[in-house]
Amino acid sequence: MRLNMKAIYPTSVLMCPPDYFDIEYEINIHMHKEVQVNPKKAMEQWLALKKIYEDLGIFVETLEAVKHLPDMVFTANAGFLFDKTVLLSSFKHIKERQKEVPHFEKKFQRLGFKTKQMKRYLPNGDYFEGHGDALRWGNTTVFGYGSHRSTLTGVTIASGIAGVEERSVFLQLVDPRFYHLDTCFCPIGEFALYYPGAFGINSRDTLERAWNTVEISEEDAVNFVCNGVPIQMDDDSWKFIVSKPTADLREILEKKGIEIIEHDASEFKKSGGNQRCLTIFL
Numbered sequence: 171m172r173l174n175m176k177a178i179y180p181t182s183v184l185m186c187p188p189d190y191f192d193i194e195y196e197i198n199i200h201m202h203k204e205v206q207v208n209p210k211k212a213m214e215q216w217l218a219l220k221k222i223y224e225d226l227g228i229f230v231e232t233l234e235a236v237k238h239l240p241d242m243v244f245t246a247n248a249g250f251l252f253d254k255t256v257l258l259s260s261f262k263h264i265k266e267r268q269k270e271v272p273h274f275e276k277k278f279q280r281l282g283f284k285t286k287q288m289k290r291y292l293p294n295g296d297y298f299e300g301h302g303d304a305l306r307w308g309n310t311t312v313f314g315y316g317s318h319r320s321t322l323t324g325v326t327i328a329s330g331i332a333g334v335e336e337r338s339v340f341l342q343l344v345d346p347r348f349y350h351l352d353t354c355f356c357p358i359g360e361f362a363l364y365y366p367g368a369f370g371i372n373s374r375d376t377l378e379r380a381w382n383t384v385e386i387s388e389e390d391a392v393n394f395v396c397n398g399v400p401i402q403m404d405d406d407s408w409k410f411i412v413s414k415p416t417a418d419l420r421e422i423l424e425k426k427g428i429e430i431i432e433h434d435a436s437e438f439k440k441s442g443g444n445q446r447c448l449t450i451f452l
């Protein structure tokens with residue numbers, strides 16, 4: 171890693187330590203109560219990710235973990251950030267995750283953000299899970315929706331509240347293994363990695379026709395390569411923090427001048443997340 175360079179995006183992120191992280195319930199097909207987390211290993215992996223950010227010159231804000239809210243580590247789902255405002259998520263799994271929201275709200279307010287509760291704007295039965303289902307790609311905001319988490323109404327309303335509806339793309343997610351957009355789609359500068367099988371046929375068509383995309387293999391997809399974190403450096407080069415990619419994908423990325431920073435997030439994979447889920451860009 172070239173340490174003399176600094177990240178220009180993101181310049182700061184919010185993370186939550188895995189003090190109470192475990193598999194207390196099963197709300198996606200990756201979670202199995204009988205496959206428990208090794209707490210020591212989870213903490214080591216989380217600290218290693220935090221250190222990578224800090225070594226890149228990225229400031230890491232943290233918020234205190236709360237007992238019996240094991241998925242608070244996945245700060246990407248806290249909300250959607252725009253204009254110093256956070257649109258706080260309205261989770262599909264109310265019993266399991268909605269109680270995280272007041273803790274995130276307090277933290278964001280302390281950081282100087284205005285907050286809005288997505289729940290207020292949504293009809294019953296509609297959901298929006300923050301940056302798990304909303305990723306910026308240049309001037310465009312790409313949203314994911316489907317029957318797994320955020321709904322089409324949820325993402326449509328969110329884009330309207332954020333005032334980005336004219337520069338939004340809505341992609342339908344159809345494979346339960348890739349229940350959030352950030353598990354199967356990853357913009358890195360000019361292009362985006364994506365796993366075609368995760369998307370409905372029309373969404374896949376939109377992606378392939380209108381955008382500069384690089385298809386990844388199922389092997390890389392199930393290894394949550396799309397949940398890696400792209401970092402833009404001050405010389406406009408990119409680094410990509412990611413779990414071990416296949417040799418083929420590594421070659422493609424390196425040819426594009428992207429430096430791969432490998433990070434093992436195996437303990438978080440047991441809950442259906444990797445590096446990007448553990449991070450929200452501020």
Ligand code: ARG
Pocket residue numbers: 197198201241244246247267301302303350352353441442443446447
């Ligand atoms: N166990 C968490 C859930 O199912 C994982 C969330 C992963 N977050 C993400 N941004 N993809 O809600």
